[in-house]
Amino acid sequence: MSPSGVDKGELKPEQLLSIDENAQVVNGRSGKPSDVTLLHLRIVKQRGAGAVLHTHSVWNTILSDLHTAEGGVAIEGYEMLKGLQGVPTHEHSEWLPIVENSQDMQALAETVAQTLNKHKAAHGFLVRRHGLYTWGETLAQAKRHIEIFEFLLETMGRTKAFRSL
Amino acid sequence: MSPSGVDKGELKPEQLLSIDENAQVVNGRSGKPSDVTLLHLRIVKQRGAGAVLHTHSVWNTILSDLHTAEGGVAIEGYEMLKGLQGVPTHEHSEWLPIVENSQDMQALAETVAQTLNKHKAAHGFLVRRHGLYTWGETLAQAKRHIEIFEFLLETMGRTKAFRSL
Amino acid sequence: MSPSGVDKGELKPEQLLSIDENAQVVNGRSGKPSDVTLLHLRIVKQRGAGAVLHTHSVWNTILSDLHTAEGGVAIEGYEMLKGLQGVPTHEHSEWLPIVENSQDMQALAETVAQTLNKHKAAHGFLVRRHGLYTWGETLAQAKRHIEIFEFLLETMGRTKAFRSL
């Protein structure tokens, strides 16, 4: 985990914290793991993920907000969906669930656990007005998922502007 | 061809595959050529292209979707059209055909072949919700065509937002 | 302060001017401090700021214009608000006041002083069709505030386009 309250652009390798399944730092470094550690651990546990990534982007924030009422974003028919692990065709419907944001990390981790349980095929989820979580067996796979989701959310957001007219 | 399933940002020169006209690897390297190899070969054959390029961009994906019903995008009256090989004036109408996406590469290659045959003056085409193909006698010319089309598709997409109001 | 009339991209460390509380250059360098020096000094004085930053961005200019009638922009419910010093939750309403632009720096500094006085919790303000001011105890904190405000203004501006439809 990255430590809490550090500018990510200034983060140095030696500041990274190794933690155990109870979020205790085990590599002897000082620093408090990021607030969202419980969420990462829950995803690792339920999805068997080797890497979990979290991004705050303009378009993922916008879509997490505009689609709150539906409880998620349906992404369908795009070639780029094939970049998600195990998706062999663009004729796929990916449901990206949206969960309400909360500062109560225990409560939010519980909501995330239920969401992951309910949507077993989901490759990621959005936290409303907060950001995107996705994961992978490896860091490279998780990074690929970020790129795919960010591309598709921007594409859908810009397309939505035309559809709404 | 680039090999299938490799992060393009991490691609090394020694991973590139030389293939023959039957898509067989001839430079003794391992790796499966990208899924879209048949499309590239068809373009090379029908247009006598020395280089074929393919991009997934936000704006080419959006326009390939919004203009599906018309079967293509008409690009007219822009100075940048002069960047397309053999176009001497902005008073030119470029028809950029759109073909439906498919995971059946034989079928898609056939559709592309018919499209190229029907629109002999076209410098590129879009695959719906997938991306842009363009080509050139040389790699530099194909790259120039990518830049021209991407610029014009973004310009037309943003302009369309005003026209629709 | 940076000197007036110098391309910021070409600015060299030895051109930076140290000034006292009366805007007099005290590090023996030539050059006139930027026009907005009085504004910076007022913010330092009223907020006890260690660093004041000012940006001209497309989105801060647009929102400073579109929200003129309300006298400010209300930013609410975004996780990124936690990046503002002392804000512990996304359930926060940040009021970013807008002041009218003026070339009379004494008058503008006076307006700013009144605005800061009236909105004691504000972490920044906009000058209409001009730009954003924000500050911090340290340069790192002021830089973080710029990043947070610019991200949120772009996100809100793009969201507003959907809301208005």
Add this chain to the structure above:
Amino acid sequence: MSPSGVDKGELKPEQLLSIDENAQVVNGRSGKPSDVTLLHLRIVKQRGAGAVLHTHSVWNTILSDLHTAEGGVAIEGYEMLKGLQGVPTHEHSEWLPIVENSQDMQALAETVAQTLNKHKAAHGFLVRRHGLYTWGETLAQAKRHIEIFEFLLETMGRTKAFRSL
């Protein structure tokens, strides 16, 4: 002048052509000066410019098209206007004329000459669906004008989307 038909990203200093007032190459290099040489020479002559710059950007192309009927774009009330040479305040109205595009360079140069004559205070002009021209006493000043106009055209274009709703 840059030579015609060369990728600007690959342009080397030794390819630049020195020309006289009749567009003849005088530094003994081969290559044909860019098509728009006559326009540059006309601007140099009428404005006494030391440098003339020309850009094709998405936003300058869009606005040159959307404002054709008015014959120009009025830019008013922005602080960034102070970046234009001789403009001391944001309370300034800059008229950026639009001329119709043409491949007849003699005719286009004539139109530009008349436009410059009619709008003596203009710091630049747009060619419809083509791009922006601006200039300065020095290269640094012309570059500053490009930055100012590109910023303002993008800002106005994005604002226009809200105004039209």
